[in-house]
Amino acid sequence: MFINNPISVFPDITEILFNSIHKNYLKVILLNVLLIFTAILIGLFTADYFNLFEEIKSYVYLFYIVFSFVFILVNLFMYIGFKKRKYAVREKDISYKSGVFIRKLTTVPFSRIQHIEVDEGLFSRFFKLASLSVFTAGDSSDDLVIKGIAKETALEIKEFISSKINE
């Protein structure tokens, strides 16, 4: 049993309110998916046009069916994944959760943050969105990144954290 708490009530991670990321970020995600699938589709068309599938000519339509099926599935998956992405900023830490099949929850206390970055991608800039990354000491590949929040919000959070760190 896990007892030995000097205080009776801890601030509880399950009881805080998580914010969803900006709804425009869904468009960015879907645009990215569209881009990749268009590239593959063009590849398929060209291959078909130059008769590369000669031997399996009669089955080529199956390719297209599978292709559309995967396209719809990926979009659906991305949509559910988008719904699951949530973040929360508390007085002393920042949390992010995501994942459809594997649910992940990460919390970084402000007192351990080494530096903060706000980046904008190509599509994101068009929708005035940004991603916020915080880095801690050690193997920093596994720190916290929140993609797709409004740029002003991202800058506000960055300011807030910076002021908290320097306290």
Added chain:
Amino acid sequence: MNNSFDFSNFSRQSSKGILVLYLNFIYKFIKVTWILLFFAVKDFNKISSIKLTYIYIGIAVVLIFLLVRAYLIFKNFQFKVTNDHFILKQGILKKTNTSVPFYRIQNINFKQNIIQQIIGVFEVSIETAGSKDTEIAIKALPLSKAEALKEIMSKSASFDKLISIDVDKKPLVKIGLKELFKVSLTENHLQNLLLFLALIIGFFQQIEQFVETLGRTDLLDGFIAESKDALSISFFLITILLIFLTVIALMSSFVKIFLVHFNLTAYLKEDAFEIHQGLFTKKSIILKKNKVQNITISTNPLKRLIGISFITFKQAVSGELNEKKDKLIRIVGCKNEQVEIIKTSLFKVIELENGEKEYPENYYKRRILIFVFLFLIIGYALTYGFFNHFEIFYSTILVFPISFYLILKKVKKRFYKITDEMLIVGSGLLETHLTYLEIFKVQNIKMRQNIFQKRSNVADLILQTASGKINIPCIRFEDAIKIYNHTLYKVETSRTSWM
């Protein structure tokens, strides 16, 4: 106190540094081109005298070039100390200016490889926990200057007083030849054998690639095919091979242990450990207690029999973890009472005794069992598909029970124990590892739960420290939440610096 050195102006290393750099370059050059050299020496008498002259000229040019390079690097390598910063200018064409504030310095280590030992200089390396480029090594300083430099940098408040080598004080751990022999004998030979084989295979691939470009592969192929045939026929050969491998395994354990840990002496100081070890490359490490992120105490059945274990100290690293293997500091051959002393000198005793062992949920065992047996079944199916010999299935009689036994062992060794300030995690398969972590040293915390875990109401916890991850797999969801909250509370209320 030695203040006869002035560090406020730029100064260079000892001029012997040129020699150290030069020999180091030559060594690196040989390391890269050894295959070429090998073939050149082998076919020495086939090379015509004109070609030979060219080769000699080439070698001479390379040697002179390396000497000039060593000299220029030496000439341009200057350092000074101002305003509690260590400032370093270096670079021949691309000049770099590095400035390291003292409070960033994690360790100042002295090192001597065989050349440095002969000409009597020390390599001083300054380790920081910051970004990757601020790792500084001054290749050649005389002992007195090195000590003076360390003294100056140690004066800063956070990196307080200097710990000088105190000869009278009794060492905490001293490993003589006999003990080192015991340690080597009880090593994990299987692991060492695999490491050694990997090394050998690497060498062979290098040679093979080279031979291939020369177009002589068929000869080698014939040889390999022949020996494969012989193997399947002769049981005798396999026995010989096994004995040979055992000898190699033992040898590689001995070489590894003797090279790194020769003459291991560890002292316990008020706020630091001081460790000296090494056969050809002697290393002196001063390990500040508050810079230690976590420690792992490991043993295996053989070592337990003679009552020794080894302790791995982990310090903060920057960048990818596996690149920085040398930041793991290890004391081998500790007796149980020495382990106790080290433990109690780092952590509060009460914290270690409180708390109860908690084991992962049954889901953990189920997950490993399913994965391992799935892997085995697919492996067998593939092997059968390739070789078409029914005989391979006979080995299942051995493989399956052994796998099952090992999985049970692994599951049994997995536990965690949490008290107010400490987390202790047990793991291991054949070896047993106990990791001790002060909770406030956690950098960030993660909880992971896949859909199967959700159904069984369990979750994985991953605690990220400055020296790597610590996993607590498949514990009850409610416990995971409790630990999650507790850890955050401890980190956010702690006033102690994590390094």
